[in-house]
Amino acid sequence: MDNPFQKPHVLMLRYGLLSILAFIVVFPLVWLALASVRPQNEIFQPVSDFGWNTFIPSRFTLDNYRTLLNGDFPLAVKNSTFVALTTVLFGVVVNALAGFAFAVFDFRGKNLLFLLVIVSFMMPFEAIVLPLYVMIRAFGWANSYQALIVPEIANGMVIFLFRQFFASIPRDFYEAARVDGASWFYIFARIAMPLSWPTIATSGLMLFLAQWDSFFWPVVAASDSAYAVVQVAIARNINFEQNDWGGLFASTNLAILLGTIPFLLIQRFYVRTLISGGIK
Amino acid sequence: MSSMKIDTLRKSFGELEILRGISLDVRHGEFVALVGPSGCGKSTLLRLIAGLEAATSGHIFIDDRDVTRLPPKERDIAMVFQNYALYPHLTVRANMGFSLKLRGDAKDQINKKVEEAAGVLGLEHLLDRYPGQLSGGQRQRVATGRAIVRDPKLFLFDEPLSNLDAKLRVQMRTEIKALHQRLGSTMIYVTHDQIEAMTLADRIVVMQGGRIEQEGAPLDLYDRPANAFVGGFLGSPAMNFIKGTMSDGAVKASDGTRLPVLSEASALDGRHVLWGARPESIVPDDNGFEGTVEVVEPTGPDTQLLVRVAGDPLVVLLRKRMKVNAGDKIRLGVVGEDTHLFDAKDGMRIAL
Ligand SMILES: Nc1ncnc2c1ncn2[C@@H]1O[C@H](COP(=O)(O)OP(=O)(O)O)[C@@H](O)[C@H]1O
Numbered sequence: 251m252d253n254p255f256q257k258p259h260v261l262m263l264r265y266g267l268l269s270i271l272a273f274i275v276v277f278p279l280v281w282l283a284l285a286s287v288r289p290q291n292e293i294f295q296p297v298s299d300f301g302w303n304t305f306i307p308s309r310f311t312l313d314n315y316r317t318l319l320n321g322d323f324p325l326a327v328k329n330s331t332f333v334a335l336t337t338v339l340f341g342v343v344v345n346a347l348a349g350f351a352f353a354v355f356d357f358r359g360k361n362l363l364f365l366l367v368i369v370s371f372m373m374p375f376e377a378i379v380l381p382l383y384v385m386i387r388a389f390g391w392a393n394s395y396q397a398l399i400v401p402e403i404a405n406g407m408v409i410f411l412f413r414q415f416f417a418s419i420p421r422d423f424y425e426a427a428r429v430d431g432a433s434w435f436y437i438f439a440r441i442a443m444p445l446s447w448p449t450i451a452t453s454g455l456m457l458f459l460a461q462w463d464s465f466f467w468p469v470v471a472a473s474d475s476a477y478a479v480v481q482v483a484i485a486r487n488i489n490f491e492q493n494d495w496g497g498l499f500a501s502t503n504l505a506i507l508l509g510t511i512p513f514l515l516i517q518r519f520y521v522r523t524l525i526s527g528g529i530k
Numbered sequence: 531m532s533s534m535k536i537d538t539l540r541k542s543f544g545e546l547e548i549l550r551g552i553s554l555d556v557r558h559g560e561f562v563a564l565v566g567p568s569g570c571g572k573s574t575l576l577r578l579i580a581g582l583e584a585a586t587s588g589h590i591f592i593d594d595r596d597v598t599r600l601p602p603k604e605r606d607i608a609m610v611f612q613n614y615a616l617y618p619h620l621t622v623r624a625n626m627g628f629s630l631k632l633r634g635d636a637k638d639q640i641n642k643k644v645e646e647a648a649g650v651l652g653l654e655h656l657l658d659r660y661p662g663q664l665s666g667g668q669r670q671r672v673a674t675g676r677a678i679v680r681d682p683k684l685f686l687f688d689e690p691l692s693n694l695d696a697k698l699r700v701q702m703r704t705e706i707k708a709l710h711q712r713l714g715s716t717m718i719y720v721t722h723d724q725i726e727a728m729t730l731a732d733r734i735v736v737m738q739g740g741r742i743e744q745e746g747a748p749l750d751l752y753d754r755p756a757n758a759f760v761g762g763f764l765g766s767p768a769m770n771f772i773k774g775t776m777s778d779g780a781v782k783a784s785d786g787t788r789l790p791v792l793s794e795a796s797a798l799d800g801r802h803v804l805w806g807a808r809p810e811s812i813v814p815d816d817n818g819f820e821g822t823v824e825v826v827e828p829t830g831p832d833t834q835l836l837v838r839v840a841g842d843p844l845v846v847l848l849r850k851r852m853k854v855n856a857g858d859k860i861r862l863g864v865v866g867e868d869t870h871l872f873d874a875k876d877g878m879r880i881a882l
């Protein structure tokens with residue numbers, strides 16, 4: 251890629267195309283960010299009247315955010331954060347355990363079971379909403395944190411990721427530990443998990459974002475406003491009576507910014523590869 | 531008292547029988563080398579002894595206790611793996627102390643033992659490093675160190691030197707031998723390198739296809755291989771074999787060439803045999819059998835020749851320099867009548 255002998259016009263063409271692509275991706279986000287700091291009445295004005303004003307607000311205001319912070323939104327952020335972090339915590343442990351079993355043990359029905367795991371993440375969530383809701387009701391969990399968290403803990407994709415990683419750890423690691431007297435659980439917790447930081451980071455992120463972005467299931471399972479999560483709160487800005495565009499853009503913007511925090515936090519784990527060195 | 535005893539041990543993976551009835555008795559303090567071609571079941575046997583794999587039938591005793599059904603940790607063994615299996619997220623110290631910590635030893639006790647082992651292996655200055663920061667030879671030593679801190683009843687090594695380059699391998703071979711002499715522990719050592727086995731072991735066990743072909747002291751096996759396979763497996767360059775029929779106390783090859791054997795062999799006349807001679811036992815001899823030199827390889831001290839005799843290639847290792855050219859005719863004999871006869875059909879040694 252970084253060939254210094256590359257012909258200049260090829261290079262220009264490449265960067266030109268990439269810039270256009272970047273613009274297409276970034277522009278809506280920039281517009282969103284800018285719209286959220288405009289006064290309510292000005293938000294759609296520059297669209298019909300395209301010019302510099304499209305990009306530069308005539309007046310910079312935090313009114314939209316102020317309104318947001320005095321409303322239900324902070325509660326929604328709190329709910330979402332709690333739900334997402336709890337899901338990550340349990341999800342990583344449960345799915346890693348399942349992945350470890352698939353990777354390391356031989357048991358009857360293993361292949362069929364693993365096939366089901368794969369099918370489970372191929373299947374659209376909408377297909378199981380109704381039976382799931384019936385189950386949640388039967389447990390008496392409607393309008394509760396359990397309803398939001400428990401169904402999201404087991405995740406076929408994450409089990410698959412962990413299985414692939416654990417299967418790639420040389421068997422000798424496990425066997426050396428067994429000869430040294432370690433129990434399987436000890437091996438899982440002290441050998442396998444410490445080696446799998448990149449997978450833990452990726453899975454944690456996937457579980458977090460799945461919860462942070464989830465909308466359909468929370469609407470179905472916990473419609474009570476006390477359990478409203480971020481995406482539900484965002485949607486509440488728009489209804490039949492009135493559209494609070496400023497609130498919509500400000501809350502969307504906040505949701506995006508908060509959602510990137512975990513990504514920034516764990517980025518460094520992608521760089522570190524812990525597996526090197528122990529095996530020749 | 532035997533340190534470890536195996537009684538008609540069998541292991542199948544599904545339909546496939548990998549170990550076909552192995553029996554072995556290992557004395558206290560003995561160094562036993564398991565050798566055999568790749569895939570003959572050496573690692574499987576070691577894993578069965580370690581308890582990493584369950585036996586299909588048969589019994590394993592360690593210090594006269596039946597451990598066949600016990601999990602690895604109740605067998606009091608230590609194993610050194612081919613690729614060392616050092617935990618990359620633990621320091622050398624933690625790696626070496628791993629089993630002691632699991633056993634519940636006190637911290638200062640662990641440190642003392644780890645430092646003692648590190649002293650024996652020259653690892654003191656590396657204790658706080660991670661495996662990724664060590665060279666191949668150092669990793670090998672750490673893996674050995676992890677085994678010796680426990681002072682187990684039995685050491686198992688699975689090709690521990692095969693990942694090292696040739697020079698380091700020779701050095702570590704010497705170290706392992708010294709370690710065995712120092713500790714006096716029972717060791718079972720798997721290798722496919724027959725030189726390693728010859729130099730290290732008190733006793734060599736040659737395996738093939740899940741069976742023990744022969745066991746015994748290295749030089750006994752070298753001098754009196756029980757069958758053609760063992761004869762060909764031990765020794766480098768390998769023993770030469772030529773097919774023939776016994777007639778008038780010699781082996782008559784397909785083209786009539788007469789290959790010498792011990793004088794008392796005349797009773798075998800008419801029998802189909804495999805004539806075997808080690809490359810270093812064959813020398814030029816004006817009264818000997820004839821061959822055509824095909825390749826001449828001077829290595830400095832030695833000269834290695836490839837000679838075509840009765841249509842078969844024959845390797846000759848001369849402990850001197852010799853002026854011959856490819857294409858020359860040469861007459862050869864065998865020193866001290868050091869020849870071997872095997873049955874042509876089943877390859878078993880024919881006693882003379
Ligand atoms: N878990 C297993 N399942 C099926 N076959 C196996 C298994 N482990 C080993 N084998 C087979 O057993 C044979 C012997 O293997 P191994 O003991 O590793 O040989 P060696 O160490 O002598 O090279 C090989 O053919 C191998 O494919």
Ligand SMILES: [Mg+2]
Pocket residue numbers: 572573574
């Ligand atoms: Mg092997």
